[in-house]
Amino acid sequence: MEAFITASLFVVLAEMGDKTQLLGMAFATRYRWQTVLCGVFVATVLNHLFAVVVGSYITNYVPMSTVQIIASLSFIVFGLWTIRGDQLEGEDRERSMSPFWTVTVAFFIAEMGDKTQLATIALAAKFPNEIVPVWMGTTIGMMIANAIGILIGVVLGKQIPERIVKWGASLIFIFFGILGLYDALPREYLSVTRVSLFIAVLIALIYFVAKWGNQSSKPTPEAE
Incomplete structure (x- = not known):
């Protein structure tokens, strides 16, 4: 019971204001809150199971910084994908991932190398004989x-235009992707030239993806 309570309280406190809570808030402005909550639950169960059972083993061979870099890059890609806006028009239900899988994949990626995943690994090490209570506790936390974030997102979603919601969610993804890269990359890689080039490329990608999304959202002559 101590392991369960400790894990739950630790994660609740760690998640306040964290990127995954903000993601829950952003997704709740776009999808049904039940869908978001289910996606968060599945992603958390899988990710924290990975952290408890496999995470400590993997980090003996693959540095956690590498995991963080891959997750951060994936997050930027997800932000660009959101800018394109397929999900907001409902097209994802026909030719791409459903809202449930969109939320699940996004949260799973967001948690890779995040402080709550690292905390789960640390708690599992602290309570080596209580892996299941730690897993359950971190999941409940x-x-x-995220239920708090989703509740706020539901309220905000009723008052904010869809275009602002889309861009707000996209920028959250990209911001935390950049933050993750900053934390994970060796400092010698962060020269002024490289950072400037990265920012220039990212801005260009945002511009072209947004333009692509606007063109694809225009009605075709057949549709008219």
């Missing part, structure tokens, strides 16, 4: 923290 995530659900409580």
Whole structure:
């Protein structure tokens, strides 16, 4: 019971204001809150199971910084994908991932190398004989923290135009992807020239993806 309570409280506190809570808030402005909550639950169960059972083993061979870099880059890609806006028009239900899988994949990626995943690994090490209570506790803690974010997102979603919601969610993804790269990359890689080039390329990608999304959202002559 101590392991369960400790894990739950630790994760609730760690998640307040964290990127995954903000993601829950952003997704709740776009999808049904039930869908978001289910996606968060599945992603958390899988990710924290990975952290408890496999994470500590993997980090003996693959540095956690590498995991963080891959997750951060994936997050930027997801932000660009959101800018294109397929999900907001409902097209994802026909030719791409459903809202449930969109939320699940996004949260799973967001948690890779995040402080709550690292905390789960640390808690599992602290309570080596209580892996299941730690797993359950961290999952419950995530659900409580993200339920708060989802509730706020539902309220905000009724008052904010869809275009602003889309760009707000996209910029959240990209911001935390950049932040993750900053934390994970060796400092010698962060020269002024490289950072400037990265920012220039990212801005160009945002511009072209947004333009692509606007063109694809225009009605075709057949549709008219």
